[in-house]
Amino acid sequence: MPVNLAIVGCGGMAGSHARNLKDVPDACVVALCDIKRENLEKFHREHFKSDPAIRLYNSIEELVADPPKELRAMLLATPHTVHFPHAMLALDKGYDVLVEKPMVTSSDHARQLDLKIKQTGRHLQVAFNSTFSPEFAYIRDVISRGDLGELQTINAYSCQGWKNAVAGTWRQDPALSGGGQMYDTGAHLFNSIAWLIDRPVTDVYCVLDNKGLKVDINAVMTIKWEGGVLGTATISGNTPGWQEGIWISGDKGRISTGIHGGRLEHFDAKGQLIKYPLVTQPGYTPIGNFVACLLGKAEPRCPVRYGILHSWLMDGLYQSAREGKPVKLTRPPI
Numbered sequence: 001m002p003v004n005l006a007i008v009g010c011g012g013m014a015g016s017h018a019r020n021l022k023d024v025p026d027a028c029v030v031a032l033c034d035i036k037r038e039n040l041e042k043f044h045r046e047h048f049k050s051d052p053a054i055r056l057y058n059s060i061e062e063l064v065a066d067p068p069k070e071l072r073a074m075l076l077a078t079p080h081t082v083h084f085p086h087a088m089l090a091l092d093k094g095y096d097v098l099v100e101k102p103m104v105t106s107s108d109h110a111r112q113l114d115l116k117i118k119q120t121g122r123h124l125q126v127a128f129n130s131t132f133s134p135e136f137a138y139i140r141d142v143i144s145r146g147d148l149g150e151l152q153t154i155n156a157y158s159c160q161g162w163k164n165a166v167a168g169t170w171r172q173d174p175a176l177s178g179g180g181q182m183y184d185t186g187a188h189l190f191n192s193i194a195w196l197i198d199r200p201v202t203d204v205y206c207v208l209d210n211k212g213l214k215v216d217i218n219a220v221m222t223i224k225w226e227g228g229v230l231g232t233a234t235i236s237g238n239t240p241g242w243q244e245g246i247w248i249s250g251d252k253g254r255i256s257t258g259i260h261g262g263r264l265e266h267f268d269a270k271g272q273l274i275k276y277p278l279v280t281q282p283g284y285t286p287i288g289n290f291v292a293c294l295l296g297k298a299e300p301r302c303p304v305r306y307g308i309l310h311s312w313l314m315d316g317l318y319q320s321a322r323e324g325k326p327v328k329l330t331r332p333p334i
């Protein structure tokens with residue numbers, strides 16, 4: 001029996017999931033939903049050859065009011081602030097949820113979603129692709145085995161021409177985005193670190209610059225994690241090209257990769273470059289892992305825990321930028 005899915009939000013990222021679904025024979029898309037009819041019909045045509053067995057809906061409310069029989073789960077690939085109400089509704093109605101990044105745009109919403117998952121017993125995971133890269137799998141193992149020793153510092157960097165590239169879209173409308181480049185590409189950077197070192201942040205100090213727009217474009221921040229790990233991150237959203245990376249140092253070694261993986265340098269305690277073995281792991285994508293989890297064949301790569309860690313950090317960063325001073329974070333419920 002396949003996992004019957006509805007895709008909510010039929011834009012660019014949903015297209016990427018639809019392509020990945022071709023390698024997930026256990027899944028079957030039975031519904032598509034988008035508030036823009038032309039996006040809905042174009043998506044249906046381009047990804048599903050206008051298959052008449054797939055039902056089209058103009059809103060998630062329409063979908064839950066009259067769902068296809070045996071609908072099991074929803075993929076939410078909508079603008080950021082829409083994730084929370086849609087995920088709550090889907091869970092309430094008994095569906096499992098794969099939600100695009102960022103999970104939600106406030107720690108209060110993360111807390112409510114976590115409670116809802118516990119109340120309903122449904123499954124939710126976040127579609128952060130970095131957690132599927134072999135490099136991230138390798139680094140997480142290295143850290144959890146203690147091969148880097150006691151973690152000391154983390155530096156992370158992302159620069160893109162985001163300001164001009166997404167001008168005029170929902171990404172620069174705070175009501176839909178919840179924030180600027182810190183919440184867009186920044187979400188990959190912050191979640192990547194959260195997933196790799198897997199601990200709460202205790203203190204932050206953030207300075208940001210909107211460059212005259214309603215959302216943040218550039219930001220610099222210092223971050224302290226539990227265990228005394230210190231870090232800096234820089235988000236540059238008005239720079240041509242694309243450059244990014246994460247550098248993690250411990251007292252027994254250091255390691256660096258991209259914010260989505262893709263490259264790796266690991267130096268041991270003597271400063272020697274370690275040739276890392278090719279990491280073998282199932283060729284999961286976020287949607288492949290989600291479906292495998294629903295069938296009891298895998299563990300979720302990015303469960304709600306990382307959405308909580310991420311939202312706590314983001315609230316702290318924005319509060320610090322607003323107040324112009326360092327902020328101490330409360331401990332998230334993980």
Ligand SMILES: NC(=O)c1ccc[n+]([C@@H]2O[C@H](COP(=O)([O-])OP(=O)(O)OC[C@H]3O[C@@H](n4cnc5c(N)ncnc54)[C@H](O)[C@@H]3O)[C@@H](O)[C@H]2O)c1
Pocket residue numbers: 008009010011012013014033034035036039059060077078079080082100101102127128129184
């Ligand atoms: N994991 C990644 O690498 C990655 C890359 C790009 C985007 N994303 C994420 O995917 C999500 C969608 O981004 P995108 O690039 O596909 O945006 P997009 O603008 O291309 O598509 C969003 C779609 O959602 C629809 N929509 C808006 N409000 C809706 C609502 N209330 N109900 C139903 N549909 C609605 C829009 O009409 C549009 O078709 C965001 O969370 C984004 O951060 C992730």
